[in-house]
Amino acid sequence: MEAILKIGVINTGGTISCVGNPLAPMTSVEFKAACQTHLDPILLQAFPDLQLDYVTDLAFPESATGMLDSTNLQPSDWCLIARAILERYDSVDGWIVLHGTDTMDFSGTALSMLLARFAADGTVLAELSKPVILTGSQVPLFHSPAPGTISGMSFNTDAFQNVCGAIAAAQAGIPGVCVFFDSLLMRGSRVVKADANQFRGFSSPNFPPIGQYGITLGLNPDLMPQPPVSPATSLDDQTARAGVLEQLDAIAADIDKAPVITLGAFPARYNPAEATALLAEMIRACLGKGISGLVLQSYGEGNFPSGNAREAAKGAIYQALDEANRAGVVIVDNTQVLQGAVDYNAYAAGAWLPKIGALNPVDMTVMASIAKLTVLIAARRKNGWTLDDVKYLMQTPLVGEMTDISRLDSRSNAVLLPGQSLTTFNGSGSLINDTKTGPQLRDSSGAVLWSMLEAPDKAALPGRLHIMGSGNLAFHSRNSELLWQSESGKDDCAAARLRLTQAADGCSVTLSIEDYGKSRTLWTKTVSL
Structure with missing residues (x-):
């Protein structure tokens, strides 16, 4: 008798589980019933030893149906998803998280961080030993000809193929958080939403896909997330998992107290003679709201306007960022360019940023920087980290989110x-x-x-x-x-x-x-x- 492979399915909402006009998420109970009637019999043809365990008690409090269009997802919702995985960790062999496409690229990094624990020097204290595969779709999975009825799966949908690929990836037992979309398996901390209308909705601009699903799933062993370095750091270990759950409680309590925001560079007015600039005013306004982190979306290789093209230190934007840094705001200097890395030695227009404390995220995406910094700051109190510890960890690859340059x-x-x-x-x-x-x-x-x-x-x-x-x-x-x-x-x-x-x-x-x-x-x- 072949062993049964149990995969937990967490539906959070999003297009894949939406029906109606305009599209709105089904409840988790409705979605489970539709899957068991129309989807599971087809999946069992290819995966006869598969058992899907649908989670129906996860509900997002801001939603009337309990499910959430990912447009409305908040950082506290990341904690709910992570808890659903941790509390059932022993009961399944892997997870599929069905998620809306609008913020899946944030959640890929956030869940990677929340399902792990690190020391102040970046040493892994606990990490995933099982797969967590995020997927979704551009077209709904089910067809609903009338309210409250499901007639079958939708025509010409990417949803079914994405579910099949996610199951194949989960069956492979890859430890860590990945995203499967349109035949590609990618590191969850590396993806960006790249297209709102085509089936290839996501790309991984700075890290190759780790696998591709055609007739079978092909994997690149050189790009795989690594398994736990020892049994003691695996989430299979009850002590390690208890530590991550305890950390998650503290993060959930603090994650809304000190927000992280993003600010993009754009051509805007500044007056060097009067030391004024629109971007400086925006930075100070955000500082007044009590932000704890600021992710810049700079030009090119990390260049951000200073407010003074001749002497950066005299610019209003330089001075506003310096004020934020001295106030304890963690500043991360990302590039708004889709592909490539930050390099402070490339241009004088970016060389001044380390002087005001800006951190180099190398080739991390803006979404990954926001999610990572949000989790690190929220975990600071529980782990006893100093502000310098947070800054060090922000520049250290923890969950495959950036190239390791050091x-x-x-x-x-x-x-x-x-x-x-x-x-x-x-x-x-x-x-x-x-x-x-x-x-x-x-x-x-x-x-x-x-x-x-x-x-x-x-x-x-x-x-x-x-x-x-x-x-x-x-x-x-x-x-x-x-x-x-x-x-x-x-x-x-x-x-x-x-x-x-x-x-x-x-x-x-x-x-x-x-x-x-x-x-x-x-x-x-x-x-x-």
């Missing part, structure tokens, strides 16, 4: 190839695998602070720098000859990372090798700036 990880990106580099988030220091000299630590001006090879043999270069699961860091020649190693490997180390950080006083940078499965440091190299 670390190598033995389980995912273990190799620094010739010409590649690690860098601190403000660009003050870099570890560059130079093709002629080998790995070197350099400051922002390019001055060499430390060389891994004292007398490099040019005939042996370029080479590859590799962090191993044992915790040993090794540099090999073009012919795989060992030229340098840290000799920090441990027999009981299974997951290690190399990290480049800047000291809080800005006077030094440190390379460190960490066994993050056991939360211990194996090797360090610190140099002064």
